[in-house]
Amino acid sequence: xxxxxxxxxxxxxxxxxxxxxxxxxxxxxxxxxxxxxxxxxxxxxxxxxxxxxxxxxxxxxxxxxxxxxxxxxxxxxxxxxxxxxxxxxxxxxxxxxxxxxxxxxxxxxxxxxxxxxxxxxxxxxxxxxxxxxxxxxxxxxxxxxxxxxxxxxxxxxxxxxxxxxxxxxxxxxxxxxxxxxxxxxxxxxxxxxxxxxxxxxxxxxxxxxxxxxxxxxxxxxxxxxxxxxxxxxxxxxxxxxxxxxxxxxxxxxxxxxxxxxxxxxxxxxxxxxxxxxxxxxxxxxxxxxxxxxxxxxxxxxxxxxxxxxxxxxxxxxxxxxxxxxxxxxxxxxxxxxxxxxxxxxxxxxxxxxxxxxxxxxxxxxxxxxxxxxxxxxxxxxxxxxxxxxxxxxxxxxxxxxxxxxxxxxxxxxxxxxxxxxxxxx
Amino acid sequence: xxxxxxxxxxxxxxxxxxxxxxxxxxxxxxxxxxxxxxxxxxxxxxxxxxxxxxxxxxxxxxxxxxxxxxxxxxxxxxxxxxxxxxxxxxxxxxxxxxxxxxxxxxxxxxxxxxxxxxxxxxxxxxxxxxxxxxxxxxxxxxxxxxxxxxxxxxxxxxxxxxxxxxxxxxxxxxxxxxxxx
Numbered sequence: 001x002x003x004x005x006x007x008x009x010x011x012x013x014x015x016x017x018x019x020x021x022x023x024x025x026x027x028x029x030x031x032x033x034x035x036x037x038x039x040x041x042x043x044x045x046x047x048x049x050x051x052x053x054x055x056x057x058x059x060x061x062x063x064x065x066x067x068x069x070x071x072x073x074x075x076x077x078x079x080x081x082x083x084x085x086x087x088x089x090x091x092x093x094x095x096x097x098x099x100x101x102x103x104x105x106x107x108x109x110x111x112x113x114x115x116x117x118x119x120x121x122x123x124x125x126x127x128x129x130x131x132x133x134x135x136x137x138x139x140x141x142x143x144x145x146x147x148x149x150x151x152x153x154x155x156x157x158x159x160x161x162x163x164x165x166x167x168x169x170x171x172x173x174x175x176x177x178x179x180x181x182x183x184x185x186x187x188x189x190x191x192x193x194x195x196x197x198x199x200x201x202x203x204x205x206x207x208x209x210x211x212x213x214x215x216x217x218x219x220x221x222x223x224x225x226x227x228x229x230x231x232x233x234x235x236x237x238x239x240x241x242x243x244x245x246x247x248x249x250x251x252x253x254x255x256x257x258x259x260x261x262x263x264x265x266x267x268x269x270x271x272x273x274x275x276x277x278x279x280x281x282x283x284x285x286x287x288x289x290x291x292x293x294x295x296x297x298x299x300x301x302x303x304x305x306x307x308x309x310x311x312x313x314x315x316x317x318x319x320x321x322x323x324x325x326x327x328x329x330x331x332x333x334x335x336x337x338x339x340x341x342x343x344x345x346x347x348x349x350x351x352x353x354x355x356x357x358x359x360x361x362x363x364x365x366x367x368x369x370x371x372x373x374x375x376x377x378x379x380x381x382x383x384x385x386x387x388x389x390x391x392x393x394x395x396x397x398x399x400x401x402x403x404x405x406x407x408x409x410x411x412x413x414x415x416x417x418x419x420x421x422x423x424x425x
Numbered sequence: 426x427x428x429x430x431x432x433x434x435x436x437x438x439x440x441x442x443x444x445x446x447x448x449x450x451x452x453x454x455x456x457x458x459x460x461x462x463x464x465x466x467x468x469x470x471x472x473x474x475x476x477x478x479x480x481x482x483x484x485x486x487x488x489x490x491x492x493x494x495x496x497x498x499x500x501x502x503x504x505x506x507x508x509x510x511x512x513x514x515x516x517x518x519x520x521x522x523x524x525x526x527x528x529x530x531x532x533x534x535x536x537x538x539x540x541x542x543x544x545x546x547x548x549x550x551x552x553x554x555x556x557x558x559x560x561x562x563x564x565x566x567x568x569x570x571x572x573x574x575x576x577x578x579x580x581x582x583x584x585x586x587x588x589x590x591x592x593x594x595x596x597x598x599x600x601x602x603x604x605x606x
Contacts, residue, residue, distance in 0.1 A: 087508050089548060116545060130456075131464050138456040139463065147455050196452050207470055213551050215544035217470055266467055275473040277541035281532050284595065290520030292531075294595040389603040397602050401524050405600075 079109060080174040090115045090214070092159065094178025098306045103154070103325065103352070103360040105181035107236050112243045113159050113179065115278075116213030119263055123247040126211065128231070132269035135198030142247050145231060148188035153230070153253070154359045156182040156327045158299050160256035160283060160404040165395060169425045173309040173324075176410050176422070177302070180327070182360040185251050187232035190225050199226075199269055207274045208250050211265035218259045219273035220252060221297075228253050228358075231264065253358040254329030255297045256404070258283055288399035299329035301388050302407040303336055303363070303380035314369055314418030322349075322365040328382035329358060335381045336363040342375040343390075343411070349378065369414070375423050377411035391424060469544055473534035475585025481556040482580035485573065488565025491558045495547045504569050509548070513569045516590055529570025533595060535587035538563045560584065 046052035070077065080094035092113040095105055105111075112118075123142045131137035159179035163170060170176040194206075199222070206225050210216040220229065230251040233240060240246040245262025252260050258278060273279065273295070285293040303326035308314055326333045332355050337346040349363035363378065379388040391408035411423040471477050492504075499509030504527075506512065515525025524530075528538060543559045545551050554562070564579040572587060573579065579587075 116548065116551065129459055129463065129467055131459055131468065137459040137464060139459045140456040144455050148453060192453075196455060209467075209470065213545070213548070215469070215551065217540075217544070268468065268470065272472070274470045274540075275534050275537055276470070277532075277537055277545075280534065280537060280595070281526065281528075286519060286524055286526070287596075288520065290524075291594055291596045292519070293598055296598040296600065298598075298600070300600060386601055387605055389605050393603050393605050400522070401519075 077109070079112070080172075080178050089117045092179055094174045095181045096174045097178055097180065097304070097325065098173040098309045098312065100306070101362075103182050103362050104236060105183055107183070107238065107241050107244070110181040110183065110235070110241070110244060111157075111159065111179045113257060114212065114214070114243070114262070115216050118242050119212045120242065121211060121247060121263060126247050126263075126265070128248060128264060129266045130193065130197045130269075131266075132207075133200040133203040133271065134194075134269050135200065136196075138197050140193070142233065145188060145193075145233060145248060148192055150186055150188055151230065152184055152186040153228075154182065154184045154356050155251065155253040156180060156358060156360050157251075157257050157260060158302075158327070158329075160258065160296070160299065163406055165391075165398070165400050165402055165406050167425070169422055170310070171422055171425070172311040173304050173306045173410075175310070177304050179257070180360075182327075183235045184237070185230060185232045186234035186237075187230045187248075187251065190229035190231055190250070191227075193231060194225060194269075197269075202271055203269045205270050205273050207266075207268040207270055207276075208259075208261040208264060209266040209268075210245075210261045211263040216258075216261055216278060217274055217276040218261055218278055219270075219276065220250075220255075220259060222269075224252055224255065224297075252297075254299060254331075256283065256299060259297065283404060285398065285404050286401040288401065296405055299327075300405065300407045301328035301330065301333070301380040301382040301386050302326070303333075303378045303388060304410055305338070305376060305378050305412060308376070308414060308420045309412055310420055310422045312420045314414060314420070316418075317369055317371045320367050320369050322367050322376060324349075324363055324378050325360045326351075326363055326378070326380035327358070327360050328380065328384075328386070330386065331357045331383040333361040333380055334383050334385075336361070336378055337381070338363075338365045338376065338378050339411075340367065340374055340376050343377060346379070369418075371416060371418075373416050374414045375411050376414065377409050377423075379409050469540070471536045471540035473536060475536045475581055478536060478539060478581035478584060479556045480581070481560055482578050483557050483559070483561025483564055484578045485561070485564045485568040485575050487558070488561035488563070488568075491554070491562045492565050495554070496562065499548065504566060512566050516570070519591065519594065527570070528566055529572060529590065531591050531594075533589055533592045535563070535567065535572075535584050535589055538566065539584060 077096055077099045080096050085091050095109050095111045126142055128140040162179040163176050204222050205219045207217060207219050232249050232251045233247060235244055240249060248264045249262045250260050250264050285296055303324060305322055305324035307323050322338060326336045336349040338349050339346045349365045352362035355361050381387050388407060388409055394408050413421050413423040499507055500512050501507045504512035512528050515527045515530030518525045539559055542562060560579050564573060564577050567573040568575050
C-alpha cells in the first residue's frame with residue numbers, strides 16, 4: 001500500500017471513529033443522524049469552526065495544468081504493476097479496480113498488456129493495409145480512417161489470463177481481475193472498411209497485425225469482423241493512448257484482450273487462420289487429458305465486489321454499501337446475486353443503469369455489518385442465462401493446467417476487526 | 426441514408442481512383458490501392474502449411490551460431506529458458522500435473538516458428554535477421570527438440586514438411602463447459 005493511501009485511510013479511519021463514538025453516545029441506535037447529535041468536535045486548523053487555509057488565498061491560476069491530472073491527494077491511485085516481473089517489455093499492468101467508481105476506466109488507469117513494448121508511432125506515417133481475399137487491396141492513412149462514418153460505443157476489454165487458476169491468488173480486486181477496463185470507444189465499424197475493399201466469397205478469417213516490435217498477430221473470424229468489430233482511434237473522447245494502440249486499434253467487443261490488436265497496421269482477409277504463435281503456443285488452454293483448447297475467444301460472465309474488497313478495512317459497524325462490477329462477453333448482464341453467508345443464500349443486487357452489452361455493469365447492495373465475521377461474494381448472470389461459476393466448478397472441468405479464461409467467483413473474508421482478505425487464498 | 430447524398434461525388438472519385446469499380450456506388454471512395462511492392466513488404470505471415478515462406482535455406486549448424494549470438498541471453502545456452510520462454514523438452518508432459526510447454530512439446534506447426542522468429546525475435550531487434558538465418562535458427566531449435574536431425578538444412582518445402590509432435594493436440598472451444606444451474 002502506498003504512503004498516500006495509508007494517510008488517506010488513517011484520516012478516513014479517524015473520521016469513522018468519530019462517527020462511531022457519536023453512535024455510542026447516542027445509544028448505538030441508528031447510524032443516521034448520529035453525527036448531528038454529538039457534541040464531540042474534531043481538532044484541526046482546517047476544520048470547523050476554523051476557516052480552511054485553501055480559502056484564504058487564491059488557488060492555482062488557469063493554465064497551470066494544460067492537461068489536467070488528478071489531485072495530489074490521489075497520487076496513490078495508479079496502475080498496479082508488479083515490481084518483480086521477469087521483464088517489462090512483454091508484460092502487463094493492472095487497473096486499480098477497487099479505487100474506482102462507475103463503469104468507465106480513466107485512460108491513464110486502463111490496463112496494459114504488450115508483447116514488444118509500447119511503440120511511439122507518428123500518425124502521419126502510420127498506414128493500415130487491407131489485402132488478401134478482397135476485390136481491392138487498399139491502404140489507408142489515419143486521415144482516411146477518420147473520414148468514414150464514425151460510431152461511439154462503451155465496451156469492456158479484458159485479458160484472458162485474468163487471473164490464473166493456481167496459487168498464489170491475488171490479495172486485492174486488482175491483483176485478481178485488474179486486467180480489465182472499460183471505455184467509450186470511437187471509430188469506424190470494421191464492416192464499413194471491409195465493404196470498401198469488397199470481401200470475396202470463401203473468406204473466413206481476417207489476420208490482424210500490429211505495428212509494434214512483436215508485430216503481434218491474431219486471426220479473427222469473419223463473422224465477428226462483419227458484426228460489431230470496430231477500428232478505434234479514440235477512447236473516452238481523446239485519441240487512444242500509446243499503451244492502448246495509438247493511433248489505431250482493433251476492438252472486438254467481448255473477445256479476449258489479446259485479439260484486440262493494437263497499433264493496427266494490417267488486415268489480411270484469408271480462408272483459414274494464421275495459427276500464429278499467439279493463437280497456438282499462447283492463448284490456448286491445456287486440459288487435464290493433455291489436449292488444449294484453441295480459439296477460445298469469448299470472455300464469459302464474471303463479477304467481483306470492489307468494495308469492501310481485499311486489502312481494505314471496515315472501520316465501523318453499521319451501514320456499508322457493497323458494490324462491484326459485472327460483465328459478459330456474451331451480452332448484457334441480466335442480474336448479479338450477492339451472498340453474505342459463504343454462498344449459502346443469495347440476494348439480488350441493484351444494477352446501475354445503463355446496463356450495456358459487453359460493458360461493465362455497476363452493482364450495489366446496502367448492507368448493515370454487525371461486526372461478526374462474514375464471507376461475501378457476487379456472481380453474475382448474463383442475458384444467455386449463464387451463471388458465473390465457482391473456482392471449484394471451473395477446476396472440476398478444466399483442471400489446474402489451464403491458464404486463461406478463469407471467470408470464477410472470488411469471495412472476500414471479513415474478519416471481526418473488519419480486515420478484508422481473499423477467502424480463497 | 427447518408428450514402429445516397431454522397432453518391433455523385435463518390436462515383437466520380439472512386440472510378441478515377443480504382444478504375445473499373447463494379448460497386449463504386451456502394452463505397453465511400455476512401456483509401457488508395459495498395460501496390461504489389463507495398464503488400465510484399467508487409468505481407469509477412471506464414472501459413473501453417475508453409476505458404477508464404479520465402480526463398481532461402483538454413484542449416485542446424487549455422488543456426489547454432491545464430492542462436493549463440495542472438496538468443497542465449499534470454500532463452501539459455503541450450504534453450505532451457507530464462508527471461509524468455511523455454512524452447513526445448515517437455516514432450517510427453519502435457520497430460521501431467523506439471524506440463525512443460527515448449528516449441529518441441531506444444532507448438533503444432535513448424536512454419537509458425539519461422540513466422541514468429543522473423544516478426545518478433547530477437548526481442549531487442551525484431552525483423553533484423555536474414556531469412557537464411559531465420560531458417561537456420563528454426564532448424565537449430567527443432568534439432569534441439571529432436572524433431573529434425575543435426576545435419577538438417579531447412580527451406581520452405583522441408584520446414585513445411587516437418588510434423589510437430591503436438592500437431593493433433595488442439596480441440597475447439599467447448600464452452601460453456603460448466604453447467605451449474
